[in-house]
Amino acid sequence: MSTVEQFEDMKTEGMVLARTPRQLAFARLRRDYVALASLVFIILLVLFALAGPLFESWTGHPVNKSNSTGVDDYTLLPVGPLHGCANGLASVGERACFVLGASNNLGYDMLVQLSFGARTSLIIGIVATFLTMVVALLLGVIAGYVGGWTDTVIARLMDIVAAFPFLLFAIAASVAFGASLWFVILIIALFSWFYPGRIFRGEVLSLRNREFVTAARMLGASNSRIVFRHLMPQLIGPLTVYASLSVAGAIAAEAALSYLGFGLPLEIPSWGRMISDAVPGGLYINAPFLMVFPGTLLVFTVLAFNLLGDGLRDALDPRGGTIL
Amino acid sequence: MVRFLIRRLLGGIFVVLVVTLAVFVLFGPVLRWNSNISPARLYAGKNPSPEQIERVSALLGLDKPYYVQYGYTLKRLVLGPSQEERERVCPGSTAAECDELLGRFGSSFAKQRSVDSLIWTHFPVTLSLTFVAAILWLLISIPIGIISAIRPRSIFDRVTIVFVLIGQSLPVYYFGLLALYFLAYRLGWFPLSGYEPLSNPGQWLYHLLLPGLVLALQFAAIYVRITRSQMLDTLSEDYVRTARAKGAGETRVIVRHAFRNAMLPIVTMFGLDLGLLLGGAILIEVTFGLQGLGWLAVQAAQRLDVPTTAGIVLFSAIIIVAANIVVDIVNATLDPRIRLE
Numbered sequence: 001m002s003t004v005e006q007f008e009d010m011k012t013e014g015m016v017l018a019r020t021p022r023q024l025a026f027a028r029l030r031r032d033y034v035a036l037a038s039l040v041f042i043i044l045l046v047l048f049a050l051a052g053p054l055f056e057s058w059t060g061h062p063v064n065k066s067n068s069t070g071v072d073d074y075t076l077l078p079v080g081p082l083h084g085c086a087n088g089l090a091s092v093g094e095r096a097c098f099v100l101g102a103s104n105n106l107g108y109d110m111l112v113q114l115s116f117g118a119r120t121s122l123i124i125g126i127v128a129t130f131l132t133m134v135v136a137l138l139l140g141v142i143a144g145y146v147g148g149w150t151d152t153v154i155a156r157l158m159d160i161v162a163a164f165p166f167l168l169f170a171i172a173a174s175v176a177f178g179a180s181l182w183f184v185i186l187i188i189a190l191f192s193w194f195y196p197g198r199i200f201r202g203e204v205l206s207l208r209n210r211e212f213v214t215a216a217r218m219l220g221a222s223n224s225r226i227v228f229r230h231l232m233p234q235l236i237g238p239l240t241v242y243a244s245l246s247v248a249g250a251i252a253a254e255a256a257l258s259y260l261g262f263g264l265p266l267e268i269p270s271w272g273r274m275i276s277d278a279v280p281g282g283l284y285i286n287a288p289f290l291m292v293f294p295g296t297l298l299v300f301t302v303l304a305f306n307l308l309g310d311g312l313r314d315a316l317d318p319r320g321g322t323i324l
Numbered sequence: 325m326v327r328f329l330i331r332r333l334l335g336g337i338f339v340v341l342v343v344t345l346a347v348f349v350l351f352g353p354v355l356r357w358n359s360n361i362s363p364a365r366l367y368a369g370k371n372p373s374p375e376q377i378e379r380v381s382a383l384l385g386l387d388k389p390y391y392v393q394y395g396y397t398l399k400r401l402v403l404g405p406s407q408e409e410r411e412r413v414c415p416g417s418t419a420a421e422c423d424e425l426l427g428r429f430g431s432s433f434a435k436q437r438s439v440d441s442l443i444w445t446h447f448p449v450t451l452s453l454t455f456v457a458a459i460l461w462l463l464i465s466i467p468i469g470i471i472s473a474i475r476p477r478s479i480f481d482r483v484t485i486v487f488v489l490i491g492q493s494l495p496v497y498y499f500g501l502l503a504l505y506f507l508a509y510r511l512g513w514f515p516l517s518g519y520e521p522l523s524n525p526g527q528w529l530y531h532l533l534l535p536g537l538v539l540a541l542q543f544a545a546i547y548v549r550i551t552r553s554q555m556l557d558t559l560s561e562d563y564v565r566t567a568r569a570k571g572a573g574e575t576r577v578i579v580r581h582a583f584r585n586a587m588l589p590i591v592t593m594f595g596l597d598l599g600l601l602l603g604g605a606i607l608i609e610v611t612f613g614l615q616g617l618g619w620l621a622v623q624a625a626q627r628l629d630v631p632t633t634a635g636i637v638l639f640s641a642i643i644i645v646a647a648n649i650v651v652d653i654v655n656a657t658l659d660p661r662i663r664l665e
Contacts, residue, residue, distance in 0.1 A: 156335075160339055160342060163339070163596070163599075163644050163645070163648060164343075164641075164644075165600060165603050165604070165637075165640050165641070165644065167606050167607070167618075168603060168604055168606065168618070168621055168636065168637055168640055169346075169637060171606075171621060171622065171625045171633070172347065172350060172351075172621075172625065172633050172634065172637050173350055174625070175351075175355070175625045175628060175630070175633060176350040176351055176354045176355040177354065248493070252493075252495060255495060256495060256497070256607060259495075259497050259607070260606065260607070260610060260622055261622075261626065262625065272495075275495075275497070275498055275501070278501070279501070279611075282516070284501060284505060285505065285509050288505055291498065291501050291502075295495070295498040295501070295502070298495060298498065299490075299493055299494050299495070299498065302493040302495075303489065303490070303493035306489065306492065306493050307489070
């Protein structure tokens with residue numbers, strides 16, 4: 001029996017049961033249908049990304065491979081959704097059906113590219129967020145806890161990074177460093193840590209003079225014990241919230257860079273590049289699905305992580321404002 | 325006030341210095357170490373011989389140690405190109421001719437022009453786009469934000485929340501392509517791309533309206549949010565209650581008492597966003613084929629035109645820093661408490 005059910009039971013018996021903050025948060029999250037729907041979408045997206053090789057063998061269209069059957073012989077446009085599917089969905093090989101059409105004028109399979117693009121987005125979103133959070137925690141906690149000129153230097157650094165034009169600098173840096181997955185991850189992390197960093201700094205600043213910290217210090221706790229045992233647990237709430245928002249930001253940033261044609265090497269599928277593939281020669285005018293499939297998936301993914309982060313914030317801190 | 329100004333100015337200069345250093349390291353040592361591309365090789369044209377590369381290297385002063393090069397780059401940025409460099413790069417031409425070829429930001433690899441003149445040719449496009457978009461987003465977001473705050477949890481407020489969420493998650497280039505497809509291609513209300521100079525105001529606005537609107541809607545999402553939350557905060561302040569108690573009309577309370585005080589963060593954000601956009605609204609410019617600074621930066625980067633890319637990054641950093649300082653001054657004027665910090 002889960003704690004919440006237990007609680008419901010006790011309530012009917014007219015008893016009051018104390019609940020930990022974590023139980024309260026989960027109970028609130030369970031009632032937040034928008035956040036739950038977002039979570040379901042994200043789980044489905046992960047499954048969709050994992051199914052890439054399945055789609056490859058099912059359609060007979062390997063990732064990043066051009067198919068002559070994917071381009072219309074007369075119009076030279078990528079074929080539309082359900083092309084060649086008259087003989088059933090699973091006809092294999094060159095004649096196989098394009099469930100969602102082809103994704104560019106080389107005849108890549110849209111479904112396969114979308115699935116592998118989802119991998120790219122998720123990997124970049126998660127790894128960049130991990131790095132972002134590590135740096136943000138480290139610098140945010142140091143700035144907030146140590147204070148003094150250390151704080152001043154770190155706070156100024158945050159201001160400088162915040163004022164930097166991300167895309168412009170990322171484009172310039174990608175010329176110098178060359179295209180690679182790690183470059184994209186690092187440049188995104190480099191330009192995203194300041195925001196959660198400011199939040200963590202603010203939290204620590206407001207926590208470090210509270211009674212429980214003074215009490216711990218009075219009992220002889222070392223600085224590292226105070227930071228790790230007393231302060232860090234308080235940061236888990238904001239950490240989860242900003243991690244979710246940061247995944248959304250990182251996915252959007254990668255897509256924007258790829259849309260402009262910088263950052264990722266060509267052999268890594270990306271939704272942003274799929275959208276940009278629809279642009280040359282006004283391809284999207286004649287075949288709007290080329291941009292609509294990757295574009296819609298991108299919007300929903302970013303929206304889902306944003307809404308989840310928002311739901312988490314409401315669940316963890318009901319006093320704080322929602323996204324508005 | 326003077327001390328406050330000097331401090332902010334020095335801070336700004338420091339940031340610009342950091343940016344110049346970052347850009348210099350990126351396009352000097354990093355580029356060379358990473359891809360074995362030297363600027364001299366890029367400048368020398370197609371398939372240059374080693375002697376040609378060496379000659380160009382000497383011509384551009386690239387044979388000197390990095391710290392000498394960096395020092396010179398800084399000096400040129402502040403004072404303009406030296407007489408010695410002018411004679412080296414454009415021998416036998418008048419000062420005016422040489423200015424076309426060599427400026428504070430150097431000389432473009434891809435075109436036989438100074439980066440400065442390239443920037444000034446493309447900047448009006450970005451300026452126009454920013455101007456149109458900024459007016460639109462303020463006109464859209466502030467009334468909506470205020471109405472939402474006056475009637476929280478009403479249907480209007482809830483619909484607004486949904487639009488804000490979508491606006492924040494919709495990539496501006498995808499939104500732009502959708503707008504182009506439906507409004508420009510299917511309905512034919514707007515041109516598909518291009519820019520007309522201000523000398524023809526009607527055409528100028530006609531070409532900027534759609535990109536301006538797309539950009540504005542994205543920013544409007546954020547501004548509605550800020551306006552709403554600021555207004556909610558100020559509407560619950562004591563002085564608003566006092567104003568009501570003294571019998572002030574609701575319009576007067578909202579406009580004179582609440583909104584005036586809610587404005588400060590909006591002014592701050594507006595200034596910073598203007599600075600950011602003036603440095604190049606890259607995604608919108610590329611999507612709508614507007615040949616502004618952002619578009620130029622992408623073109624230059626694709627062609628490995630290092631001085632132009634570096635020049636635009638520097639230029640936009642200077643604009644952003646200037647916007648920051650202006651915002652600080654405006655804030656300090658609006659709210660005297662800030663100077664005491």
